[in-house]
Amino acid sequence: MFMAVVAGFFTFMTFAQQTTHAAAAEVRVVLNGKQLQFEQAEPVIQDGRVLVPFRKIFEALGFQVKWNSSLQQVTGTKAGLEIELTMNSSKATVNGKSVSLDVPPQMNQNSTMVPLRFVSENSGNSVSFSTKGSVSTITIGSSSVGAGSGGPGPAEKATPYVVSGQVVDSSGKPVAGAEVFADNQLLYNSNLTAVTDGNGYYSIELPPLATTWNMGGYYNLSSGDKELQIELESVTDKPFAGNTGAIRNFIMRPETSIGELYIYSDISDYFSESDIILTVTPIVAGKEGKPITTRGYNFPGGFGLQELPAGGTYKITAQYAPEGETPQPALVRVRYTKEYKESTVFTFSSFVAGIERAEIEVKR
Template sequence: MLLFVALFLLLPDSGQAKAAVKTSTSILLDGQTIPLQQKDKVEIINGSVMVPLRIIAENLGMGVIWNQKNSTITIPKEIGSVELTIGKPTAMVDGASQTLTTAPLNRNGTTLVPLRFISEAMGVGVTWDNSSKVVGLTSADLPQPSATPAPQPSAVPSASPGPSATAKPAGTATPAPTASPAAATPTPAAGTTAVKGLSFSDNRLMIALEGNVQPLIHTVNEPPQIVVELPRTAFAASFTTTMLWDSNTQSGQLAVAGNPYVSSVYYGVSNVDASTVLMTLELAASTAYTSYVEGDSGSSLFVVDLNSSSPEPTTVPPVNPGNGKKTIVIDAGHGDSDPGAIGVTGKQEKAFNLSLALKVEQLLLKEPAFNVVMTRSGDTYPSLNKRADIANELGADAFFSIHANKAPGKPNVRGTETYYYSKDSKALADVMHKHIQGATGFTDRKVKHNNYRVLTRSTMPATLMEIGFLSNATEEGILFSDEFQNRVAAAIVAGIKEYFGVS
C-alpha cells in the first residue's frame, strides 16, 4: 500500500455532484483570508456547503496523506486522526465513525467535504455567510496550548514507500555546504511554520518550530535514513545565519561526531515541493526510534528520539527523606534549544520561566515545611518525560510547571490560565489559579483540563501555570519586570502553602 504525502494528487472524479452550484467565495481563518488557487472552489451540493479540504487542512498546520489505491485521505492530528474516502458518506474521526451530510467528492483534483465536517473533525468554529459567500473558520479555543501526544514507538525501520524527496538524495554524496548570507533565503510567509533551530544531542534530533505543523516521518533502508518532512514550513532568517547554510542549494548539514547511530543531519528545502522542509538523519544502520512534539501555543520542539530501547537516565537531586517536609518540584518550562514562545519584542519564554522559577525556589527555601527541587536551574533542556520522572522518583508531593503563553496572530489575547489533568490535581489547580490570577491582575482565563505530558506522566498532584501572554505587547512588558515576578512568585508560594495547610 503506497502512502503519498501530497497537497492532494489528482483524484478520479466521483461523479456525485448533483444539484451543484459553484460560488465565488472567500475563506477566512481567524479573520485572515486564505489564498485560494483557481481550483479551490466552494460549492453548494444538495443543500450542503462543500469546501476544499486540502487548503483548509494546510492552513491549520495539518499534513495530508493520500492512498491512491483505496482513494482514502488521512489527516494526522496531534491527538488522533481523520480518515475519509472519496464517495463514502462515513469517516473515522479519532477512531469513531461519523456520518457526513454529503460524501467527499473530487473537483479537478480538489477534494470537497461538507463545511460542517470541518468543524466536527478538526475542532474549528465555522460560519457561512450566504449573501457574501464567505466561509469563516475560527481556530478552536485559541490560544490554548496544543496538547502534547505521547511518543509513538516505531518498529525497526523498513523500506519507505513514501516519496524519495530528501534533503540529501539517498545513496548520493553531498558536498558540505558553505555558509552564505541569509538574505538569499525567503522569509517564511504568513501562515507558514518557521524552523528556528536544530540540534542533536543525547541521541535526539530536536527541531525548534514556530507555528503549527504536523511533522511527517518515514525511513529509508539503503542507505539507512530517517526523514522528517515539515509541510508548509520554511527556514527562519535567524536559522540561516546561525547554522551552516548554502543559499544556492537551500540546504545545510549538521555534523554529528562520535555518535554510534548518526553521522550527520542534512536539512533543506524539498526539491519536489518548495513549501516543504526536509531533515534527514544519516544512520549507521536501521535504528528504532520514537518521535513526539513538545511545546505549547504554536512554539514547539519536534523530537526524533533514538533512545527508544532503553529508559532515559534520571539524575535526581538529593532530598532529606522522612523529615516530615513536603517535597515540591518546580519546573521552568522549555530551555536550551527550545526557546518556547517568542514575544512581541523577541523575548523568549524560556528566560521568563526560569527567572520566575528561581524566585519561587528562593522563597520556598525559606519555608521550613518544604523541600524544593528544580527540574532545571540554568539554560538546559530536560525532556518532558525527565521533568515528570524527577518528581515521580522523588515521591514528590506536588509538581508545578511555569510557562508563559502565546496566541499566534491574536495580539489582543491576554490573561492567566492554569491547567490540570487528573481529578486529584483539580483542587491544586484551583488554589494556585486563585493566587496567581490575583497577583497578575490579568484577564481570568480560568482553570482548564489538558493532557500535557508533564501532567499526564506525573503521579502526584500537578499543575501547569500559564502566567500571561508574550504575544500581547502589554503583558510581555509586564512579565519581565522584577516587581511583577516577585509578586507572582510570592503568590505561587502562598498557593502552595494554602494547598498543604501550612500557615
C-alpha cells in the first residue's frame, strides 16, 4: 500500500511538472543576474529538462568549445575541467569520468542542444527553476560552497530537498570526478548520485519524501593497469532530513599513492628508452635497501616504471644495453637539473591526488 502511494505521488508530481512546462511559452536563462540572449535557437524544455544551444552556454560559462563533426561530439574545457557530450548519447564525461544524462544532447531548431543543468552544475554553479504565468526562468549563479574549505563555511546555507558540498584532498585541493551518493534510509536500493566538477563541487536534488538520508562517496584512481577505489571521508558524518537539506563536504585521503617513474633520453643524445636497464635502490633511514634492476616499459602517459611505492627516497643508476649488446654504463640526472652523474637520488612529488611522479633523464 505504501509503495503504491509513493508511486502515485511520483506519477502526480511528474504529470504536474510536465503540465507546468508544457504551459510555459517562454524560457529565460539568467546567468549571474544577466539574461542570456540566444540568437540561433531558443531554450526548450523536454522531459522536465531545459535544453540550450551548446556553444552559447559553454562560452557564457567560460569554456573553450570544440565541435567534432565526425563524432558528433562537443567538448568544453577550462582550467581543471573538461566536459564532453555526444549527440543522442545518454552518457557524458566530466574529466574523463562517465556520467549518466536524463536527456541526451540532440538537434532542435537546427541547433545542437545540451542539458543546461548538467553543464551548469558540473562547472561549479547552482541552478534554480521558477515559473510565473507563461514564463519559466532558470537562474544560474556561483556555488555558495566555500572553495577548498573541506567543511562548512560561514557562507553555506542548506536548501530544502537539496544536498550539496565539496570534495577536497588532504591538502585542501578540490577533487574532480569523485562520485558522491545520497542513501535513502526509507527505500532500499534508491541511491541518488552526482559527480564532482572541476572545483570539487556536487549537488543532488532530493525527492519530496518524508525520509532521512546518509551521504557517502568514493573516487576511482587509475594508473596504467592499476585502479584504486578510495572511500571519501565525510566531514559531518550524520543523517539529515530531506525537507531540511544539508551541506555535506568530504575529504579524500588515499591510503596508497601510485609512484610513476618517467624515463627520458637526453635530447642531444637520443636513443630508445627501451635500450636502458635501470637499477633503483630504496633508501630507508639512510641505508640502502634491496635494489630493483629492470628495463622500463610503456604505460599510459609515458615510459618508465610504475612499480615503486610513492613517498620514498631512491638511488638510481642506468646502463645502455640494446638487445644483443654488452651493457655500457650510462649517466643519469633528475630531469632539467644541471649535471649528469653515474648515480643520483630522487623522491616522488605529488602530480594529482593519489599519484606521485618523478622524472629521470639518461645519457650514454
